[in-house]
Amino acid sequence: MKPAQKNDFPVADVRQYLEPGPVLLVTSALGNERDIMTLGWHTVMEFSPSLVGCMISAGNNSHRLIKKSSECVLNLPAFALLDTLVAIGNCSGADVDKFAEFSLTPQPASEVKAPLIAECHACFECRLYDDTLVDNFNFFIFEVVKAQVASSPKYPQTVHYCGDGEFMLSGKRVSRRSQFRPEML
Amino acid sequence: MKPAQKNDFPVADVRQYLEPGPVLLVTSALGNERDIMTLGWHTVMEFSPSLVGCMISAGNNSHRLIKKSSECVLNLPAFALLDTLVAIGNCSGADVDKFAEFSLTPQPASEVKAPLIAECHACFECRLYDDTLVDNFNFFIFEVVKAQVASSPKYPQTVHYCGDGEFMLSGKRVSRRSQFRPEML
Numbered sequence: 001m002k003p004a005q006k007n008d009f010p011v012a013d014v015r016q017y018l019e020p021g022p023v024l025l026v027t028s029a030l031g032n033e034r035d036i037m038t039l040g041w042h043t044v045m046e047f048s049p050s051l052v053g054c055m056i057s058a059g060n061n062s063h064r065l066i067k068k069s070s071e072c073v074l075n076l077p078a079f080a081l082l083d084t085l086v087a088i089g090n091c092s093g094a095d096v097d098k099f100a101e102f103s104l105t106p107q108p109a110s111e112v113k114a115p116l117i118a119e120c121h122a123c124f125e126c127r128l129y130d131d132t133l134v135d136n137f138n139f140f141i142f143e144v145v146k147a148q149v150a151s152s153p154k155y156p157q158t159v160h161y162c163g164d165g166e167f168m169l170s171g172k173r174v175s176r177r178s179q180f181r182p183e184m185l
Numbered sequence: 186m187k188p189a190q191k192n193d194f195p196v197a198d199v200r201q202y203l204e205p206g207p208v209l210l211v212t213s214a215l216g217n218e219r220d221i222m223t224l225g226w227h228t229v230m231e232f233s234p235s236l237v238g239c240m241i242s243a244g245n246n247s248h249r250l251i252k253k254s255s256e257c258v259l260n261l262p263a264f265a266l267l268d269t270l271v272a273i274g275n276c277s278g279a280d281v282d283k284f285a286e287f288s289l290t291p292q293p294a295s296e297v298k299a300p301l302i303a304e305c306h307a308c309f310e311c312r313l314y315d316d317t318l319v320d321n322f323n324f325f326i327f328e329v330v331k332a333q334v335a336s337s338p339k340y341p342q343t344v345h346y347c348g349d350g351e352f353m354l355s356g357k358r359v360s361r362r363s364q365f366r367p368e369m370l
Contacts (some may be wrong), residue, residue, distance in 0.1 A: 001296035013348070019225050020353045021206010030346045040204050043228035045240050045322060048283045053324070055230050055239060090369050112355075132317060135353045137230060139238070143320070155353075160205035162358070163198070165365045168340075171356025173347070180350045184275050 001080060001117030003105055004150035011144045015078055017122050018052060019044050019169065020156035022023040023085060025075040026033035026056070027106075028065035029114045034106070035093030036117070037062040038085050039074070040161040050144040051129055058138050061093040066140065071112040074144070077104035078156035079169060085159070109148045121156040122149040186265060188290055189335035190302030196235040196329045202261055202307050204229050205236060205355065207343035208270060209261040211241070212291075213250035214299045219291070220278030221302070223270050224259070224348040235329040236314055241331035243323050245277040251325065256297040256315035259329070263341035264354060272346070296331045306341040307334040310332040 018024075024039045041055035052074065056063050064070045077085050084102050092100070099106050099115070106115035109125045116123040126142035133139035150156070160168040177185065192197070209224045226240035237259065241248050251257045262270050269287050281316075284291050284300070291300035294310045301308040311327035318324035335341070345353040362370065 016348045017190055019206070020347055021204070041228050042231065043226050043238060043240060045226065045324065052320075053228060053240075055228060055238075082359070082361065083364065086364045090364065090366050113213050117222040126278075130318075130322070133315075136317075137236075137315070137326070139230065157356075163201045163370075165362030165370055166358055166360050169356040170345075173340075173353050174267070175351045175352055176267065177350030179268065179275065181269045181275050185347075185350055 001119045004121055006123065006148035006150050009122070009147040009149040011147045012048045012122055013049055014052070014144050014147050015044045015047065016178060017149070018042065020158065021160050022076060022170070023161050025085060025088065025117055025120060026062060027061050027073045027075060027114045027117060028069060028071070029181055030065040030069045033065060034097070034115060036098040036104070037063045037093070038089035040154050043140060047109055049129065052142050052144060054140050055143060056140055063138065063169065067134065069113065071114050072112045072126050072142065073109055073112060074124040076122040076156070076158065077119065079159055081119060081160050082167065088166050089097040092177055097120045109146070122147070167183070186304045187308055191308065191333035194332040194334040195333045197233045199235055199309055199329050199332050200232065202228045202334070203227065205343065206345050207261060207355070208307060208334055210270060210273065210302055211247060211298060212258045212260060212261050212299045212369065213247050213254060213256070214301060215250040216252045218250060219282070219284065220250055221273050221283040221289070222278070223274035229306050230258060234314065237311065237327050237329060239325050239327060241325055248323065252319065252357070254298065257311050257327065258297060258299045258301055259309040260302040261307040261341070261343065263306045264344055265363045266304060269342050294331070295328070296306050297343050307332070308325055359365060
């Protein structure tokens, strides 16, 4: 699969990609180790600073790398990567190098040591912002410190997990902009 | 709009409806006050207990009702309610009774005092489970204590907010169940 050419994107606007609820691929690194995991349990928490809350189970190899490095990248895959992300979610980075195993291209990030996934539509580099709920809930609050988004397609078809091995694909877009008060936009 | 007939649903399975990331309508009550707000910033956090984290800005009238009552209902609207939910998100319950204003039918819940919205596809009754991040992040962790879901349609068309007055509608469903390890389902 061809890597997507990406442009810088305002970190305060990443809700456009994250709020609809797509499955993400989280990359992390620690020393010579690196890993990728699938993530469906995340939420936007603030525009500026650009905060995202992520529930990363302690059972994942990535949990250890992220907790120790205090960094990660949230990568947004489109439909073409569906089979890849299912496979990524069904094996452990403790056993395989997922970049090599699934022919994904690691690219250096600007602000963190975790690699970007070149084939993803967007990459959001994150630093740990608050760890209050990590021990009790495995809930990390990250600040997006750098965002890059592919210029095309404008609206990638994202995948949304419904449990039981089933996914919902993003459908058509509709605007109700004229019905919003200006201060709500 | 016709109220949806609903059946009891296992609280441990609500991720099927919440994880894909739809806009929700949150109902709350305190004494004689009641309110409805739109919510796009939420995430599943655990299966059992059934936990959902919600970012409810202190600027919303609902924040006060929910903080004081420690309860709410997460209602799942389908596409037919899109214009209604936009209107709900663009006015304040401090000024109007949103049930009356938008011709929505309040129904008594089983486990909480906040009302259900009869016209929604699913209603998840919630009690506050953890308030550690409420003061600093407006982040409430709720336990879903009772769930009811309409039997039809099987897959309601949900709406997902993208910012700027634009929404993504849920599209087709695909299964990759055969590619999951049994313990991952």
